Amino acid sequence: MADFVLRPAGREDFPSIRALIRDTRINPTGLDWHRFVVAVTPSGVLLGCGQIKPHRDGVLELASLAVQPQARGQGIARAIVLHLLEKEPSRPLFLTCRSRLGRLYRKFGFTPVSQEHLPPYFRLLSWLGNLFRGILDEQNRLLIMRLEK
Ligand SMILES: CC(C)(COP(=O)(O)OP(=O)(O)OC[C@H]1O[C@@H](n2cnc3c(N)ncnc32)[C@H](O)[C@@H]1OP(=O)(O)O)[C@@H](O)C(=O)NCCC(=O)NCCS
Known part of the structure; x- marks a missing residue:
């Protein structure tokens, strides 16, 4: 099991979030760091991320779920999804x-x-x-x- 903590993203996380999204080749649009939750190692290295993205018509999307290849299969995506679902009850x-x-x-x-x-x-x-x-x-x-x- 990877040693990680979940926390809201900060501005300083944005370059790592953008790089992870780019490297995993998922939708690179709408990456406002304010909406992200990140999984990081105790020393602060980004392992994974995800967000709830609001669309103009008010529809909400669970989006940008990505985990570094070397950290996969250890429950990080699961933890991020559960956290986001709890944080956004709509x-x-x-x-x-x-x-x-x-x-x-x-x-x-x-x-x-x-x-x-x-x-x-x-x-x-x-x-x-x-x-x-x-x-x-x-x-x-x-x-x-x-x-x-
Ligand atoms: C998909 C991804 C986020 C999964 O991250 P992860 O941390 O390895 O996932 P977890 O270890 O938390 O697994 C959660 C559950 O999903 C399942 N799962 C994980 N990867 C899966 C896959 N590729 N296919 C099917 N099920 C998968 C696991 O079996 C696990 O089930 P369990 O809770 O019953 O054990 C990761 O592989 C990734 O970043 N992929 C590239 C980006 C991507 O495709 N993102 C999704 C955009 S929709």
Whole structure:
């Protein structure tokens, strides 16, 4: 088990957050550090991060979940998700991920959302995802999930 603590991000964490998001190749937009929670070693090295991102229409998204490769498989993402879900009790909460990660999020109660129940932002994403559907294998297709309670 990795030795880590969770805390709200500070301005000084932003370069490491941005680098982790870039290196893990997840959505690099909307990275306002004020919204992030970070997992750090006792000496302050960034191990992982995540945020709840509000969209213009008020829809909330669990986003930017990433853990350094050498620190994976030790419960850091789980701790970050639980922390964020507790900190932000408003529901529903949406997220997007690759299909293969659906298993991770189902453990917290997220379920896949059908196209007709998507708010506009996620409907657009879904439409874009469908454009690339043919060239992505099943595991890497876009999945949009929602947590109701
Ligand atoms: C996905 C990621 C955040 C998981 O981080 P992690 O710290 O290794 O995850 P944890 O150890 O906390 O695992 C939490 C649970 O998710 C499951 N899980 C972890 N990685 C998984 C994967 N790639 N596929 C399916 N399930 C996975 C674990 O089995 C664990 O289940 P358990 O609680 O029943 O034991 C990490 O692999 C990562 O940063 N990937 C690259 C960025 C990314 O894809 N982020 C997600 C954007 S939607």
